[in-house]
Amino acid sequence: EDQVTQSPEALRLQEGESSSLNCSYTVSGLRGLFWYRQDPGKGPEFLFTLYSAGEEKEKERLKATLTKKESFLHITAPKPEDSATYLCAVQLVPSNDYKLSFGAGTTVTVRA
Amino acid sequence: NAGVTQTPKFQVLKTGQSMTLQCAQDMNHNSMYWYRQDPGMGLRLIYYSASEGTTDKGEVPNGYNVSRLNKREFSLRLESAAPSQTSVYFCASSIWGDYEQYFGPGTRLTVT
Numbered sequence: 001e002d003q004v005t006q007s008p009e010a011l012r013l014q015e016g017e018s019s020s021l022n023c024s025y026t027v028s029g030l031r032g033l034f035w036y037r038q039d040p041g042k043g044p045e046f047l048f049t050l051y052s053a054g055e056e057k058e059k060e061r062l063k064a065t066l067t068k069k070e071s072f073l074h075i076t077a078p079k080p081e082d083s084a085t086y087l088c089a090v091q092l093v094p095s096n097d098y099k100l101s102f103g104a105g106t107t108v109t110v111r112a
Numbered sequence: 113n114a115g116v117t118q119t120p121k122f123q124v125l126k127t128g129q130s131m132t133l134q135c136a137q138d139m140n141h142n143s144m145y146w147y148r149q150d151p152g153m154g155l156r157l158i159y160y161s162a163s164e165g166t167t168d169k170g171e172v173p174n175g176y177n178v179s180r181l182n183k184r185e186f187s188l189r190l191e192s193a194a195p196s197q198t199s200v201y202f203c204a205s206s207i208w209g210d211y212e213q214y215f216g217p218g219t220r221l222t223v224t
Contacts (some may be wrong), residue, residue, distance in 0.1 A: 004154075034212055043116075043202050043215035044155070087155075091210065098143065098162065098209030099170055102154035 003027075004090055006103035013110045016077050021106045023088035024070040031093040033071050034100060035064050038085045047086075078110045114138055116216035118203050124222045125193045133188040133219050135203030143206045144186040145170075145213060146178060148199040155202065161186055162209050193223045 007022045023033070032051050036044035048057040050066040057064045061082060063074040073086055085107045089100035119134045137144065146158040157170030159178040167178050175197060177189045186205075190197060200220050204213040 031210060036215075041218075043204075043217050046212050046214060049212050089155075098160065098206075099145075099157040100155070100213060102156075104152060104154050 004088060004101050004103040006086075006088055006106050008106060009104070010107045011109070013075070013078050013108065015079055015110055015112050018074070018076045018078070020075070021073040021086055021108070022070060023073070023103055025090050026069075027090055027092055027101075029093040031091045033066055034089045034091070035062075035071070035073055036087040036089065038087055038105070040085075044087055075108065078108070080110045080112050083108055083110045116203055116205055116214055118201075118216040118219050120219060121217065122220045124224065125190075126224055127194060129193050130189070130191050131193065131221075132190075133201055133203075133221075134185070135187065135216060136185045137203075137205040137214075137216075138184065139205060139207075139214065140183070141205035141207055141214075142183070143209045143213075144180065145204040145206075146176075146186070146188045147202045147204065147215075148172065149202060149218075150199050158188065158201075160209075190221075193221075195223045197221065198223045 003026045035047040038044045048064040053068045061076045065072045085105040087105045089102045116137045142163045145160045147155040149155045161167045161180040164183045179187045200218045202218050203216045206213045
């Protein structure tokens with residue numbers, strides 16, 4: 001069965017302490033891998049789309065990378081405002097419903 | 113430009129009652145989706161509409177119906193609410209099915 005697993009479940013960082021989140025997937029065909037940020041009580045906010053192994057995307061202190069079986073979200077010198085739950089999702093090929101299969105998320109807390 | 117809007121934000125129902133969750137987007141997107149989010153289970157697709165005039169079942173459609181009213185609006189109806197439908201419901205939209213999805217703020221539904 002296709003599956004998306006995120007680790008760790010929770011990550012507590014000191015401000016400025018860089019770290020990485022992992023998203024591993026066991027799918028038969030990947031159309032795209034998406035990263036979202038979700039703040040408490042709000043909807044997921046789109047961050048990145050990655051389509052092929054070796055691809056990288058950056059936005060401020062966040063950098064997402066993709067290999068054939070996993071993706072990493074690197075947070076460089078995080079600030080307290082980077083505290084959120086980060087979700088990854090995969091979209092498969094072929095896909096008639098275009099659904100995103102989500103992982104359970106990694107909750108990041110950055111302390112000042 | 114409000115993006116994706118949802119109403120209501122909160123709702124409490126008694127078992128057996130019915131209600132409709134409303135969703136609208138102003139981004140001229142063609143595809144729209146309804147997800148539910150439960151603790152520890154991630155987001156799961158209930159129904160989707162690949163384009164105006166079409167709707168299809170997702171991963172967990174039982175107990176729900178949808179209507180794509182026009183290009184902007186996509187509603188989700190619970191005909192006879194059950195406690196198992198207590199969840200947070202998110203509407204999302206995308207330009208087409210294989211592009212990134214943008215989410216609304218969610219509706220928090222409790223069924224007693």
